[in-house]
Amino acid sequence: MQDQIIAAVLVSAIAFFTVYFFTPLLIKFLEKRNLTVKDYHRKGGAMVARPGGPAIISGIVASEMALYVLMPIVRVEISAIVITTILAFFVGLVDDKKVMGGWFKPLALALTVVPIILLGAYDTDLAFPLFGAVKIPLLYIVVAIFMIPITGNTINSIDVLNGVASGFMVIASSALTISLIILENYEIAIASLSLVFVSLAFYKYHKFPCKIFPGDSGALTLGAMYGAIAIVGEVEVIAAVALGPAIINSFLFLSSMKRIVEHREIKSKPVVLTDDYKLKATADKDASVTLVRLILAGGPLTEKEIGSVIFKLTVFSGFLAILTAFLMGVSL
């Protein structure tokens, strides 16, 4: 147990401080090369550096490498998580450099699960609370192939306001880590701590008024790592519960658009900016229905206030995820 506590502290510290110190350097680097985009929701439309993905992946790789050295018994699992996450980072980086079609990310992300399958870092049992587990040897591969595109794209689609994607990931991955501890899967819980602290350090620069956007490379890296931990840690259902608000956002978007489409391809925006720099839901019938649009149905809010509502919803989902972990031990 003492070894695990030391590993947990080291992994958390490396993850946090790598991102904490590397992100300002990345911001300067990106600003110097004019790699900035306009923050339309901010007064004056400040130019913000993008993408923050390289800072996020550096924290993940550094901390997971430390865990690889400290915990030899989970080297296969750590390798699977890290390789999948790195592949997702490159998928995002391609999308950051060149706007790809709506199908590119789901298809490319589906391929990132290959290392997990090849390394055999998964179990074919899908566990549900109260009812036990079902063995689905071949079908599980299909579940795994869908898992990374779903988690990657849901995090990417919620990355619409300052600090939301990183703050959301701090809460969701904390709930996932606690659930892994409840299920006594301590080594993967430590691997998951890396995601918590990388997201927390990045949130410092991403929160309103943000200094850097994660971009697709950042959002997909966070989402793919979350999905990889869910598969390797055998907590797929719990992970889905903790992602509640992001899944609802994707579900509302897809059910209103009725097709897979890149956000940038949609002309009608779901929210508009008021004169006093608040956001309000649009009356445009062609605009997609999103989580933010639903939150704004009650009236205009500032960007910070919307973020706060999303975080409260995520805390609620996280609570349900932890409750689900407890229920895994209960059988009807």
Place this chain on the structure above:
Amino acid sequence: MKGSSVYTFIFVMWILIILGGGISILILAPISISGYGEFDQILSSGIKAIVAFGLVVAWIFILTKIKNWIFETELKD
């Protein structure tokens, strides 16, 4: 409370995940094909995949109906 209907939707989605999981275990777990030698596992998995796909479609259909019911006022706005 801002987004109160979203809390309801998250809770309903959670209940549906647990119930859906239970139903899938009750239906999928007993499916076992024998008598086809080396193809037994492939046939079992194929049938499980078809049943699971049907369950997912039903789950999305129910969730869509509940979404329309919960967010009726907001979506009309």
